[in-house]
Amino acid sequence: MRINVKVFIVGCLLLFSCGRAGGAEQPRSDPLSSWNDGASKKSIVEFVARVTREGGPDFVKPEERIATFDHDGTLWAEQPMYFQIMFAMDRVRVMAPKHPDWKNKQPFKAVLDRDIKTLAALGETGFLKIMALTHTGITTDEFSKFVADWIATARHPRFDRPYTELVYQPMLELLGYLRASGFKTFIVSGGGIEFMRVFTERVYGIPPEQVVGSSGVVTYQLRTGGKPVLIKDGKIEFVDDGPGKPVGINRFIGRRPIFAFGNSDGDQQMLEWTAAGSGARFMGLVHHTDAEREWAYDRQSPIGRLNKAWDEAAKRGWTVANMKTEWKKVFAFEP
Amino acid sequence: MRINVKVFIVGCLLLFSCGRAGGAEQPRSDPLSSWNDGASKKSIVEFVARVTREGGPDFVKPEERIATFDHDGTLWAEQPMYFQIMFAMDRVRVMAPKHPDWKNKQPFKAVLDRDIKTLAALGETGFLKIMALTHTGITTDEFSKFVADWIATARHPRFDRPYTELVYQPMLELLGYLRASGFKTFIVSGGGIEFMRVFTERVYGIPPEQVVGSSGVVTYQLRTGGKPVLIKDGKIEFVDDGPGKPVGINRFIGRRPIFAFGNSDGDQQMLEWTAAGSGARFMGLVHHTDAEREWAYDRQSPIGRLNKAWDEAAKRGWTVANMKTEWKKVFAFEP
Numbered sequence: 001m002r003i004n005v006k007v008f009i010v011g012c013l014l015l016f017s018c019g020r021a022g023g024a025e026q027p028r029s030d031p032l033s034s035w036n037d038g039a040s041k042k043s044i045v046e047f048v049a050r051v052t053r054e055g056g057p058d059f060v061k062p063e064e065r066i067a068t069f070d071h072d073g074t075l076w077a078e079q080p081m082y083f084q085i086m087f088a089m090d091r092v093r094v095m096a097p098k099h100p101d102w103k104n105k106q107p108f109k110a111v112l113d114r115d116i117k118t119l120a121a122l123g124e125t126g127f128l129k130i131m132a133l134t135h136t137g138i139t140t141d142e143f144s145k146f147v148a149d150w151i152a153t154a155r156h157p158r159f160d161r162p163y164t165e166l167v168y169q170p171m172l173e174l175l176g177y178l179r180a181s182g183f184k185t186f187i188v189s190g191g192g193i194e195f196m197r198v199f200t201e202r203v204y205g206i207p208p209e210q211v212v213g214s215s216g217v218v219t220y221q222l223r224t225g226g227k228p229v230l231i232k233d234g235k236i237e238f239v240d241d242g243p244g245k246p247v248g249i250n251r252f253i254g255r256r257p258i259f260a261f262g263n264s265d266g267d268q269q270m271l272e273w274t275a276a277g278s279g280a281r282f283m284g285l286v287h288h289t290d291a292e293r294e295w296a297y298d299r300q301s302p303i304g305r306l307n308k309a310w311d312e313a314a315k316r317g318w319t320v321a322n323m324k325t326e327w328k329k330v331f332a333f334e335p
Numbered sequence: 336m337r338i339n340v341k342v343f344i345v346g347c348l349l350l351f352s353c354g355r356a357g358g359a360e361q362p363r364s365d366p367l368s369s370w371n372d373g374a375s376k377k378s379i380v381e382f383v384a385r386v387t388r389e390g391g392p393d394f395v396k397p398e399e400r401i402a403t404f405d406h407d408g409t410l411w412a413e414q415p416m417y418f419q420i421m422f423a424m425d426r427v428r429v430m431a432p433k434h435p436d437w438k439n440k441q442p443f444k445a446v447l448d449r450d451i452k453t454l455a456a457l458g459e460t461g462f463l464k465i466m467a468l469t470h471t472g473i474t475t476d477e478f479s480k481f482v483a484d485w486i487a488t489a490r491h492p493r494f495d496r497p498y499t500e501l502v503y504q505p506m507l508e509l510l511g512y513l514r515a516s517g518f519k520t521f522i523v524s525g526g527g528i529e530f531m532r533v534f535t536e537r538v539y540g541i542p543p544e545q546v547v548g549s550s551g552v553v554t555y556q557l558r559t560g561g562k563p564v565l566i567k568d569g570k571i572e573f574v575d576d577g578p579g580k581p582v583g584i585n586r587f588i589g590r591r592p593i594f595a596f597g598n599s600d601g602d603q604q605m606l607e608w609t610a611a612g613s614g615a616r617f618m619g620l621v622h623h624t625d626a627e628r629e630w631a632y633d634r635q636s637p638i639g640r641l642n643k644a645w646d647e648a649a650k651r652g653w654t655v656a657n658m659k660t661e662w663k664k665v666f667a668f669e670p
Binding site for chain 1: 398401475519521528529532536542543544545546550553554555557562563565578579581582585586587588589590604607608611
């Protein structure tokens, strides 16, 4: 396994440098202009050419050109922690004035004190408490409004920019390129479905009905006066991560993707499921290798760990996009 | 309540006859040519004109033109019983040779003997046993193949035609008319999501990803040799009926419809949810009034009961399409 990975990495590096050395600047009209002419761009362009060539052996009808993308770490950043958790912590701060006892009560105290160390020490139970408190007992409309307000005003601690500016320019181009090639693009994320849907259309051109994610139980109620509402309960209904991703794809899309992109072990099964279909397939992973422009992490990272899926990618020849060497630009705001 | 309904019915009848008496034959290019010029057609056409008039007070952006349709009894027939149950019973007959004990074991014996009376007497438990047996313990791909084989060969007992010919021509026209007007059309049905998806694209032009329905738990497994499969478990996961319909709409579509059509009490909450949004809204019900061309049933019917939703439609001025008086044609095969 280890040898395979090494061989693979060396192979990749060679390919990348060949690409960089040999490639002239792309013309302005290049739909993937933020990608270097490396192995990943080549594999994407060749795949799209194969499945869209009418009469060709690998032609796929437009209605079956389903492309699925993980969200955190694949379309936008996920460090120092998933942005939805940043939202939840900010919600705790907004709600705190009505809960004076939180000042001395964990995990709220740690959130209010911005004491990440203690928060981390409290572990999953602490996070789950915060998520439950900030994501439930309200209507779906109220929740959407909270997210909309937050996404419009909150700023990322490292970059001091709105979180929606932390989307990857090369991936935005890839989404557009696929759609221009007749693909229907979907998000398939472990993140909360109702959280993402607030902004995916504006940010990625992906409408709510093409967003698949984790969800809590929601119930229908008629309020006094006959106004119907959907209430977000505390119970987790579906976790769209790992083996949940093929299940979510089956449930929400009802067709197997021919193109899938992720960045972590949580995407492994989505890629396996995509690969197992007949005909031409594309499986890709974003590899976070750029600590300067973004972050560098893989096998050991508690967030977005890329370990088993990386090994499988190496074994099976899936595309691994090296952020540092293959992306000319990570974020649109870079000079 | 009773008086309201009566007033409403009389009003409808008056409107329908006005429509019939006053309306000239529609020109050939009429996208709703199987609808008489009655109140329902008028309300549909007026609604679509309002929401698509750019600059008008009720204009709705194309991406928010979400239309949801119930399936059984709204897009195709549902008598003498839901077609998915007919499929399940046919599956029992296909599976029977490998289960010789079924000849003397209920509810299978009743299915094999085509003894509808006994089957009905066995009630819900009998049906659930048949559904569980025919819908679970297999992969999603196997299930789709069974449905595809059945839908290609099975024939409706009364009409002796494929079940897919039992779709309503006026509703097909309505789906096309809405799509031509920039709407995205969805099915939101109590029926099984994986059952419908096999044929909705071919029959209605509605792709799998725009079909919302009831579902069972599905799990991801790697079979020997590494082939991934999705297995249909026996456990019910989601019932997309009644108050489940707004929940299903929220989960799968993530936007509130502006147009919804049903035919039974199971659609009441979908119509309430649609009605409760801001801006122009259309809520419609198919009323089965034509025992000659189709079937006539409403308040007392065990299948597709239209009772409470009808009362609410009367009170709130929702559109109720009278099949007998408003549809020139029910099925495309009529002379």
